[in-house]
Amino acid sequence: MSATSTIPVRVSEIEPVAESIKRVRLERPDGRPLPPFSPGAHVVVSMNDGGRIRRNPYSLMSEPDDRGYYAISVLRAEKSRGGSAFIHDVLKAGDELTISHPVNLFPADKRGRKHILIAGGIGITPFIAMMAGFARDNVPFELHYAMRSRAHGAYWRDLVASYGAHRIKPYFSAEYQVLPVATLLENQPLGTHVYVCGPDRLTDCVLDAARNTGWPAANVHTERFLAPAGGKPFDVELIRSGITVHVGEHESILEAVEAAGIDAPCLCRGGACGQCETSVIACDGQLLHHDVYLSDDEKAGGRKIMICVSRFEGTRLSLDL
Amino acid sequence: MLVEGITSRPVHGGIQVDLFARRHFFALEGEGALALLAQAPALDEAFFDRCEVLYAAADAAGRGYDEALARLKPDLFRQTPTVETLLFRLRGCLSRATMGTRLYVAGGEGFIGRCMNVAAGFGMDAGTVLTEHRGSAARRVQCVHCKGITEDVSESPFACSHCGLNLLVRDHYSKRLGAFQGVCIDAEEPVSASRTPEEVFQ
Ligand code: FES
Numbered sequence A: 001m002s003a004t005s006t007i008p009v010r011v012s013e014i015e016p017v018a019e020s021i022k023r024v025r026l027e028r029p030d031g032r033p034l035p036p037f038s039p040g041a042h043v044v045v046s047m048n049d050g051g052r053i054r055r056n057p058y059s060l061m062s063e064p065d066d067r068g069y070y071a072i073s074v075l076r077a078e079k080s081r082g083g084s085a086f087i088h089d090v091l092k093a094g095d096e097l098t099i100s101h102p103v104n105l106f107p108a109d110k111r112g113r114k115h116i117l118i119a120g121g122i123g124i125t126p127f128i129a130m131m132a133g134f135a136r137d138n139v140p141f142e143l144h145y146a147m148r149s150r151a152h153g154a155y156w157r158d159l160v161a162s163y164g165a166h167r168i169k170p171y172f173s174a175e176y177q178v179l180p181v182a183t184l185l186e187n188q189p190l191g192t193h194v195y196v197c198g199p200d201r202l203t204d205c206v207l208d209a210a211r212n213t214g215w216p217a218a219n220v221h222t223e224r225f226l227a228p229a230g231g232k233p234f235d236v237e238l239i240r241s242g243i244t245v246h247v248g249e250h251e252s253i254l255e256a257v258e259a260a261g262i263d264a265p266c267l268c269r270g271g272a273c274g275q276c277e278t279s280v281i282a283c284d285g286q287l288l289h290h291d292v293y294l295s296d297d298e299k300a301g302g303r304k305i306m307i308c309v310s311r312f313e314g315t316r317l318s319l320d321l
Numbered sequence B: 001m002l003v004e005g006i007t008s009r010p011v012h013g014g015i016q017v018d019l020f021a022r023r024h025f026f027a028l029e030g031e032g033a034l035a036l037l038a039q040a041p042a043l044d045e046a047f048f049d050r051c052e053v054l055y056a057a058a059d060a061a062g063r064g065y066d067e068a069l070a071r072l073k074p075d076l077f078r079q080t081p082t083v084e085t086l087l088f089r090l091r092g093c094l095s096r097a098t099m100g101t102r103l104y105v106a107g108g109e110g111f112i113g114r115c116m117n118v119a120a121g122f123g124m125d126a127g128t129v130l131t132e133h134r135g136s137a138a139r140r141v142q143c144v145h146c147k148g149i150t151e152d153v154s155e156s157p158f159a160c161s162h163c164g165l166n167l168l169v170r171d172h173y174s175k176r177l178g179a180f181q182g183v184c185i186d187a188e189e190p191v192s193a194s195r196t197p198e199e200v201f202q
Helices: A083-089 A121-137 A156-163 A181-186 A200-212 A253-259 A296-301 B030-042 B045-049 B065-071 B083-095 B109-121
Strands: A006-018 A021-027 A042-049 A052-059 A070-075 A096-100 A114-120 A141-147 A168-172 A192-198 A220-224 A234-238 A243-247 A277-288 A304-306 A311-319 B023-029 B051-056 B076-080 B101-107 B130-133 B139-143 B149-153 B166-174 B179-184
Touching (some): A021 A083, A052 A070, A052 A121, A070 A083, A114 A121, A121 A141, A141 A156, A181 A200, A253 A311, B023 B083, B030 B065, B030 B101, B051 B083, B109 B130, B109 B149, B139 B166
Parallel strands (some): A234 A311, B023 B051, B051 B076
Antiparallel strands (some): A042 A096, A234 A243, A277 A311, B166 B179
16 A cells, blocks of 8 residues: 555544444544545555554445545454454544545445345444445345344344334344345345355355355355454565565564565455465465465465465565565 | 457357256247257256247248257247247246346347347346357447447448438447447548448348
């Protein structure tokens, strides 16, 4: 991310909305309008956590037409590498942060006749702006929203109140309710699109069910929230820059490279967009691919790595950076 | 005169059946019957039980493709006298179809365009309809000036059947309309002498 593409913001409000979930409202300190965004977009929030820069992607959930502020929701990750714990424990109203321009890797297909949104837990966030868009354009939609319990789920009461129980269907696993993915996908009319955002298990289940009920792949949309996985620390040699950087336990290669002052291309920071694809020049050991971008063949080939989420175990790794 | 390299020119990838689909609709015209007949030996009864076939023989009438298709014993087989009646039936089929339905279209360029246009009306994405070009390369062309559509255009330039302008047929294709775009070729010299058609789509 180059410096010119960032926007300074101030936290104007931060409040808990459910168990382990906080909603953060961001405004420009100079009061100028923020860039418009399309439903499904996210921003990368940079936080200075005790000298260490954390950059995490969060979906924008404010009204896409309201340029006065952005809102994001942050779940405290169980094994937080710092980003979400920092937002929960340290960040307070009045603090300043920088964010990237909004990027949309999960847009709604405007040609759709009907949209089925399937959310698991914090995966609800991109759908909040999407539903506002569908309601405004008067396009049929349904939200099927799986949560651990009434207390853990965010926003579901408000959503039922604004869009009605016929469109918003919550499922609580604590009450043994199951989101009936296969039956849901079985009898949808032509022109329907399905979107899923949530844990991998839910995403995989929707992809499987869609394939088995004969859906064309073009009508199935997914957004995976991938936090860079932690792991054993290792060193990476950057051939073009002529330096070696150390990647810590709770750090991604991308973060370590940025900390060393090198501007590496990236966009989603979640292993999905393909921007950070880097060629592997030498590898003595094993690449641990965590992205959803490279094909299985490419992963097995060992010539490429997505440095925002993937790691390495072994003795020597050299990258074309 | 044809403008080359326009990426909207449709690529017909063939109607390889998708065995994950729950229901299969085939819209076939003329030689397009062969696109299904060719893969039939590899398909079983269970497949044809979930299959609906609409066929307009057009200029392939008398070649026995209709009987060959009927012998496959699809769940529904309809031979229609014209492409119009086929499209009418296709609308009926699609109106009760679900997302598990796959549409396969094989025939002339103009026929494919008309079926795509019907499919788009039901919200089907062009990329999810499988197409195979067989038979005539005559095009379905929209006049970008009067918006009238002329079927079976086999020459370029040609006179728009609606407004009479002389149109150059471009490779520029509208997925929404299922038609190639025709643009006035002699706006600067409207009464120019001879216009020999330069390209022939057949
Ligand atoms: S930044 Fe998008 S895949 Fe790495």
